[in-house]
Amino acid sequence: MGAGNSSQIYQGSGWKLLFPSWIIIGIFLLAPVLMMGVYSFLTKEFRGGVIWQFSLDAYDQFFFDRGLFGDEPPRLEWTYIGIFWRSIWQAGLATIACLLIGFPTAWFIATRNPKSRSTWLFLVTIPYWVNLLIRTVSMKFLIRDTGPLNEFLLSFGIIDAPLGLINTNFAVQLGLFYSYLPFMVLPIYAAVERYDFSLSEAAADLYAGRWTILRLVILPVVKPGIVAGCILVFVPSLGAFLAPDLLGGAKTFMIGSLIEEQFKGNAGNWPFGAAASMILLTIVMCVLLVYARNQNKVEAR
């Protein structure tokens, strides 16, 4: 946490200054998350909402199938585990796509002269600041069957029939990639900017080729930036709602839509939605904990 830390001008009044943030985040985020945990153990009310009675139904419904009337021996229920698995898979593919495009981009920008660097960075970050909903709608507009992309390709005879991109897994991955790409570029850029090029020169003097240097010298050195970028893309992709909802169809259902559906109108199941949220939160916290522990190890070295 940086250089200014040793300063003690406001020694003793620190807690007064921190008090507002404790109160706001504590009451309106930490307490609600705990409350959500409680809700996941309550009984559902049929018109949305809960009955205050302890029940494991929500988790039971998530993991087990007891038949139509609930009297058969429990079997593992794959519907929801499948949705989680597909979400992890989709988010993973989007992360890999971001890495494959983001690393060369970050490298290219970080090796420009310092003046043009900030302009390139600015160009990459602008789309991030445009409303996510609008970006996703724009992507939908562009790639839909009668959209400009297909019209363009058809009119030049490159394809005979529309590509049929919309409502596919690929469209969801493209949407996630498009949503979170800048999150990959920025940390890798920061790592490459600090990279000491005398390492590359030393490797080249020992007759290493360009790509060997990239693989054996550069990648290990900038790995912290790559890992940070992957986390920043993977975590929001996992719980994303807009890209799967607008670009995917019923077949590409992801965690975000599953949870959202439980709270829509009267048809939902609040405890089940809370339980699914708890499971998502647990996965994300595990990813972040593993990351934090590795980070500490790196710093300790």
Add this chain to the structure above:
Amino acid sequence: MAGKTDLRRFPGFLAVTTLCLFVLYAPLIVVAVYSFNASTSITNWGGMSLMWYVDVFTGPEAPKFQKAALNSMIIAVCASVIATIVATLAAVAMTRAGRLRGKIFSFALINLPLMVPEVVTAVASLVFFSAIGFTTGLTTILIAHTVFCIPFAYLPISARMQSIPDMYEQAAMDLYASPREAFRLVLLPLMTPGILSGFLLAFIISLDDFLITNFVKGAGVETLPTAIFGSVKQGIKPNIMAISTLMLVVSVAFVSLSWLVGRMGQDKKKNN
């Protein structure tokens, strides 16, 4: 770099960067172009026209979107102002209060909104407000937005704080300024670029939010993103493209402003 080959360059990286920028900008540019379409169909090109921009302000859906835009503005302004103040105080405490009990806990708490997935925050907020019997509406949106705006305001402010040595305040206090005066007359002006970019960041993040707003907004209250989402669910209409283009222009203007403010801060530092 006296070597035979430039080790900074890799073949193909320029092409990938170009591709990257193309993918990032193509959808936005296409929508911006089609927003000037004179046709009522979104597929056919009927020539240049501003008719959909006129429609946005005077058409049948104009009152709905205007009300939503007003709600969005009110919430974004209030949430980002509150978040900026809270984040500024927290940043001062974290960098100027010496050894502080629970510093790591505070740091984690401030950054908690960044760690919890958005959909989980949305569910938790809805559950919480319904459990304590809060009626959903503008107030609940404002509260939820303030929470997730705090870390976004905090990041640039604390980054700025860490690059300001405390000698200026020490000097002021040696000359008998009270800590309060040292804060107001010395530290605050130095922090201004950080505070401004923190505010702008929080503002854009608030305007951007769809998911959390959609959970806590309650019936009948709309912000611009939820109104657009509702409309898009029934198919993309040309007026949505005009609204999108207008929002795009506003976002780009804000980011450019934030960028210029940041650069001003850096230039000043260099001159010192």
